[in-house]
Amino acid sequence: MSGFKEVDFGMPSPKQRVHTPPDSPDKTTRPKDSPLDTKKDSLGENRGSIRHRRLGSWGNMVPIETSPGSHNTIEVPALRSPDADTSPYMHNLSLSPSMRERRVSRNSFGAALPIPKSKRQSRLSSVTFPGIQDVLKRPGMPPIQPTREILASQVQDVYAEKVKAAKNMAFVFDIDGVLVHGDRLIPEGKRVLDMLNGDNQLGIRIPHIFLTNGSGKPELARTEQLSKILQNPISTEQFIQSHTPMRALAEYYNTVLVVGGEGTRCREVAEQYGFKDIIVPNDIVAWDPSIAPYRVFTEEERAAARPRDFSKINIDAIMVFSDSRDYATDMQIIVDLLRSENGRLGTIAKDPVSQRIPIYFSQGDMLCPTEHPIPRMSQGAFRIGLEAMYKALTGVELERVVYGKPELATYKYADEVIASWMDILHGEERVPENVYMIGDNPASDIIGGNMYGWNTCLVRTGVFQGGENDPENPASFGVFANVWEAVTAACRKELGDDFVFKWDDKGVNPVLHDSAAASAIEV
Structure with a gap:
């Protein structure tokens, strides 16, 4: 190992230093040209104090805190190794x-x-409305269909164009920083999933999947955990961890x-x-x-x-x-x-x-x-x-x-999952034309979505806390305060400004109308 001499650190050589005996700590003498000269410098600062040393003539110093009885102290310059530049x-x-x-x-x-191409086992019960998983069955007859699904079917028949547009769009959500913070719910996350799972004007389920760089747990354990936090059913069939x-x-x-x-x-x-x-x-x-x-x-x-x-x-x-x-x-x-x-x-x-x-x-x-x-x-x-x-x-x-966002393999796999989920929801195994990526990290969510041709939405509830848009990886569809603002803006673009983000039982159910002549499809 190479050795260092005191002169390498800008220190006076042994011949230049004179030390007084230990019983005279305050009378150490130094040559007048010594870097540790106690005379005032050009700024009028006293440079003799070790504890209050400013920049010396040989660069940045590492101050050594000394006790009153310490005599032989020096300062070592803070050097930057060339290996520190990674x-x-x-x-x-x-x-x-x-x-x-x-x-x-x-x-x-x-x-x-x-990437895996084989389909995973479907779990249809995880995407139904709360309370209808255990639909009553009658021997030899079709299962009893809940009133809300009957009404939603009638509404969808009337608004066929809006239904077609709803089936031609899909959302891909990052999770951390968009829907949750750790185990804590972002309120707009639950509101968005309620709407996409059918709490909207058409009573239709708009396709959406979850694409997260989070990891470390089996998919089933993670979806069960998220279902509780978001108070919405999430299936492993619509969920991709890194x-x-x-x-x-x-x-x-x-x-x-x-x-x-x-x-x-x-x-x-x-x-x-x-x-x-x-x-x-x-x-x-x-x-x-x-x-x-x-x-x-x-x-x-x-x-x-x-x-x-x-x-x-x-x-x-x-x-x-x-x-x-x-x-x-x-x-x-x-x-x-x-x-x-x-x-x-x-x-x-x-x-x-x-x-x-x-x-x-x-x-x-x-x-x-x-x-x-x-x-x-x-x-x-x-x-x-x-x-x-x-x-x-x-x-x-x-x-x-x-793997993970923004790498291509993950997006190719996301296409497979979206198409499979479309088949489960609507019997159409295809990728919708209008896919919206909602994320909080420009360096993964946004750059990956942009390069794959998706519409990208950047939210301010996670990593991104910048200005109007990220200068390096700008979101193509825009920047929004939260996930609700992003999703509703996308829905208005695809479904029209008149699209209502709430299912209205009273408006579509004639039993709940004051007028007996009201139509079941009045909205």
């Missing part, structure tokens, strides 16, 4: 996820990633390391996706605690781990399913594997490129809105740190694949 280590996607500079990451628009399309990777890899999420939830997700041999970081730490020297491994974590001799196992791929809960441990294990020979822990590859195993990230968001007033770091921040670390250690770029 920009040379970043992929273009990480540096500038902007429409102004077209991204050329490994899986940027135009590249092919596997790692949902990654189920297709189960056909390509046998033994995988799955990273992120709370506890063992991501292992459960991977098992549901069909991955055969799933390893999580805790399994590796339980096998060899020295691999993560700063980790405090609890007995509960040890009990849930599945250790084995990983020095005899080749890991085929790394899957970052969700945000890391322990950056130090997860980064250490991932870097060890990326530098290993074909995924064998305890080895270092001679060629860091040809012997490197692939790594997949479920999403690339730098920030995520939570209950905290300032958005928190998300998986994208973890990935960027990992990229910089890998480049610093190996000298080569880390090739990686990113």
Whole structure:
């Protein structure tokens, strides 16, 4: 290691310094030209005080708080290592996820990633109006149809053009920052879903799906949680998490390391996706605690781990399913594997490129809105740190694949889900012509929707808190105060300014009219 001399820090050499005995702390003498001269400078400031030092002649100082009995103190300049500039280590996607500079990451628009094509099992009961799931059935006869559905059918017959337009539009919602903040409901989110689920002039269900970069739970658990928060039924058939399309990777890899999420939830997700041999970081730490020297491994974590001799196992791929809960441990294990020979822990590859195993990230968001007033770091921040670390250690770029918004694979998969959901709702398996993406993050929701040809709406209830529109990735349809303002503006455009965002039982039900001559379709 190279050594440093005091003159490198702008300090006087030993020959220039004269120290008085320890019993005379206040009478230390220095040459008149010493940088620590106690005389007043040109600004009239006394520069002899260590505790109140301003900028010295040799640049920024790191002040050392001293006690009255301390005599031999110096100040060290705050130097900036050339390695601190991580920009040379970043992929273009990480540096500038902007429409102004077209991204050329490994899986940027135009590249092919596997997405699942097989349909999931339908759960029609989750999209019916509350209270009619258990419709009474009569032996040998059709089920009793609720009055509201009869009336809605009659209204839709009259307003056939509006119905056609309603079936030719769809909404794609981001969740965090648009409909909820963590586990806390954004009130306009419930109001919007009420309207789209039939509480509107036509009594019609307007197609909508949920596309989130959130992750870490099985889809069913997450939809059940959201259904309670939003007080509206949400089906797994209309729900896409960032790692949902990654189920297709189960056909390509046998033994995988799955990273992120709370506890063992991501292992459960991977098992549901069909991955055969799933390893999580805790399994590796339980096998060899020295691999993560700063980790405090609890007995509960040890009990849930599945250790084995990983020095005899080749890991085929790394899957970052969700945000890391322990950056130090997860980064250490991932870097060890990326530098290993074909995924064998305890080895270092001679060629860091040809012997490197692939790594997949479920999403690339730098920030995520939570209950905290300032958005928190998300998986994208973890990935960027990992990229910089890998480049610093190996000298080569880390090739990686990113799913989630704004990557193309996620939008291709969204088309599949929208078409399937249209089939469930209206018996028409197709993607409507007018798709509106409602999001709060310009760098994922808006850039992805714009590049895929959707109408994009930016709301101010999450990450975006800027001016009239985002200068880098402007929303094509506009910026709105909240999700209700965005959805109603889109509906007025497609369905007309006279469209009413409320179902009126009294207006369409002749039984509730004062006049017996009132029509069942009067609105």
